[in-house]
Amino acid sequence: MKKILVLLFLCFHAIAFGQHKQPNIIFILSDDHAYQAISAYGNKLIKTPNIDRLAKSGTLFNNAIVSNAICGPSRAAFITGQYSHKNGYKVNDGVLDTNQRFLPQILSENGYQTAWIGKWHLGSLPKGFDYWNVMPVQGHYFNPDFINQKNDTLLYHGYVTEVITELTKDYLNKRNPDKPFFLVVGEKATHREWLPDLQDLGAYDSIKFPLPTTFYDDYKGRIAASKQLMSVGDAMTIKTDLKINQPFGEKVNVSGRAAKPAIKGKEIEESMIRYYQQGEYSRMDSLQSKAYRTYYGQLSKAFQELHLTGNALKEWKFQRYMKDYYATAKSLDRNIGEILDYLDRNGLSENTIVVYASDQGFYLGEHGWFDKRFIYEESLRTPFIIRVPKLSAMKDKKLNQIISNVDWAPTILDFAGVAKPGFMQGKSFLPILENPEIKNWSKEGAYYHYYEYPGPHYVSPHFGIRTDRYVLARFYTGTEAWELYDLKKDPKELKNIIEDKNYSAIKNDLKKKLKALIIAYDDKEALKVFNQNL
Template sequence: MIRFKKLFLISGMLLVTGAGFAQKSRKPRQPNILIIVSDDHAYQAIGAYGSKMMATPGIDRLATEGAVFSNAFVTNSICGPSRACILTGKYSHINGFKDNMSRFDASQDLFVKRLQKAGYQTAWIGKMHLDTKPQGFDYWEILPGQGHYYNPDFITMTGKTVRRTGYVTNITTELAEKWLASRDASKPFCLVVGHKATHRVWMPDLQDLGRFDKTTFPLPDNFYDNYENRYAAAHQDMNIEKTLRLGYDLKVMQTSDIMGAENYNRMNDEQKMTYSAYYKKIEKEFISKNLSGKALTEWKFQRYMRDYLSTAASLDRNIGALLDYLDKTGEAQNTLVIYLSDQGFYMGEHGWFDKRFMYEESMKTPMLARFPGVIKPGTVYKDMVMNIDIAPTALNLAGLPVPKEVQGKSMLPLFKNTEHHPRDAVYYHYYEAGEHSVIPHFGVRTQRYKLIRFYQIADKWELYDLEKDPKEMHNRIDDPSYAAIRQQLRQQLDKLITTYADKEAAAILLKEQQGAAPGMNAR
């Protein structure tokens, strides 16, 4: 009997040991990837970037628990093209989606397709804005076009459009958590969450109405910019004084475009009642002031800031909620989270709202990342990174080869603090002619300098010394003291145009060399 018990005990120990060996020898599951993409979110409005405009505890968690990128840039500051760059890891002229009038070719190579083949569960939920049927995703539920803030429609995988009651930022998060809860937990996932916020016309969640009404925001130092020696800046149509509409944007003065009819008319009676009561009060105050001139312009600036930041409050809250969900489900430790906007945005700098330009507030985008055990909490990355770097980073993280056609660089060596070769310059090209009268342009940015070539509508060059002139007020293209810098930047620009195979930009510069267009010294 004792002998039998000894044999049973030994057998049990072998089983336990065997089970432990099997558990240790089992290949660990690949890391999950969560990419959160907002729309038109300014880094100037995020606490982790030093902003005092509002508290952003949800987004700031990524900085304290991970890293903030102080030099993250987009290749083309416009909504759809930015998302196309994220999916392909390639510039707009290569992936074919140059402006919002384009249609994205989803049949091309996308990083999510490669993850999918490698066993990842992939999904895109929320705003996609690529005017195409998604490919490379096991699941998707997306907003049609820009989508709406209230009671938004979602296009489902069946092809049917479903209207969901509520506020779009909350609904997008709820759908993302629902998918995470229902997926096959034995497989790694790659989820892209696309938020509509903070896109125009900045309609806050009901609970955030009036959040900043007692706050007076200081005017940016260059709010009343006179655009001296900057032709393109002088000819834009995206200024708060003239372009922001009282009804459409600021929700006062009952006109046919109050709150943007396509948005306001989607509300149910209860939502309309709350919204109308709030903005009627604002309108009454506005009428009583009888404003004009600078007083009117500055009133518009305050209303813009209050609506924009109130809309951003829900975005931040929902990002925090999604991070909480990962924590509660135990997925946080094995998940790379990247948050970025599709581009930067103006918060009154140069007197503007919107984006598009290669100037800092537009070209530079917020980007933060958390990856426990890999990214050291509280890290600030100063290396220049781009939105095209997300695709190779995801592939690299999954242990997959990065196709040579991908133009971005994996950030994983930066995260792991291994051999990393930072960029000495980044390339930019904006194509869309007409919208807000922004002139198409391309250029190069180094850590200190920026050289821009405007074309098509006007052939102009601009050069900025970002160390001495961080707000880009002084175009140094004709300054003799910058002649050597100008030549060096031109050589870097030519090199990047060749590297990224931008034939259109190359042709423009070739014509210039042949004398068909003004040279670098032309104003």
């Protein structure tokens, strides 16, 4: 009987996704966009109508998590389907080994044309894509440089999110219409230092954002949390992050679309560093810099007249952070709408799967922080919304099953009707899209491992397990400690119950599950730490 059910599932799967016409797939991947910054996830103060539009026509995951909450490693997990210790990209600003097989190569071998446009941020240049046009290093918000597969570096005039959208539409116009496509749209927004488009300056200035209840967290019982350097009050800078008394230069004067001379070979890496070090504001044209000088000049004058100190200064910084962050996200949402409109106008919506996700979560003042890195919820969880036209029953659905970014590649292959290769460690979650009633999808829990230390924010390396109810973490280097949280009773993760005798049995069970995952995923570094007595 079991074999018959398996055969029936496989037959249905082949009919839905592989037998007739492989679906197109667009994966929109933003940067540092928090799930709690999206109205579809419950934010009532701001509006993200186009991300919401995608959610209403598709499925929203409430428990989409990442395996390493930092930008580059998250992207590496996406295109390899592997954890950081296997794909070799553990920390930011490394160089991804391109000798390994990536998702786009496998799709290309199975009839797809593949492309990546926008932010790449993996050190090496893209491999396995038929077409790519990516920004050096982090990229710039205004008049960004792009490098294409011909090793040409071009400067595009305009605001980065709009430039990426235009390049995306240009690619879609020129692609082979007789072949399915897999396209990653890599957005720069909402990465630090949160520079809004000109039309969005001041978009949320009328709102006073409520201070998170954990903003003045004392980190009692959580040593690693107390040692970080990512607080809005202390680590966020007035001049660089919040643009107060910032001189907005005019060293670059561009109009229309301009191109720099082509560069090749080793010069590419050197140019990436050089262009990034020029700074954001030196790239602005006169119109852009004038708008920024006017808007932030007025804010600077008002700030100087306040003479703020102590908690009043911290709370002022929080308000400015929120206003700039959400204003930057406004263009992101608007341009997602542009892409969705393009699909509608060109008859592509009926056979194009669209995904929206961020590379990880982000702190919007919770625990007094910005940035990410920790296994804690606001950092661990990422927005993940998917619209699959052939699964019309999944419109406007919200699912609570845990999925990880190592699962993204296997799922995409599943949509394309391609078998997952043995090296991928994630698993396809197409079955729960087809049957959302599946329970205990990740009963063993999801695995997490963060490595970068000291880095810019002094977050201690740690690994752990996240289940439907609990988080267990082992910190090492910088801080040596175990932490345990009951998400049902303590959703804000304020009470470390690792020494609570009432949770002894749960702690021991979670440790067994964590060790099993470490062994299953062959994380030798974690196993060595796990086996130490602490």
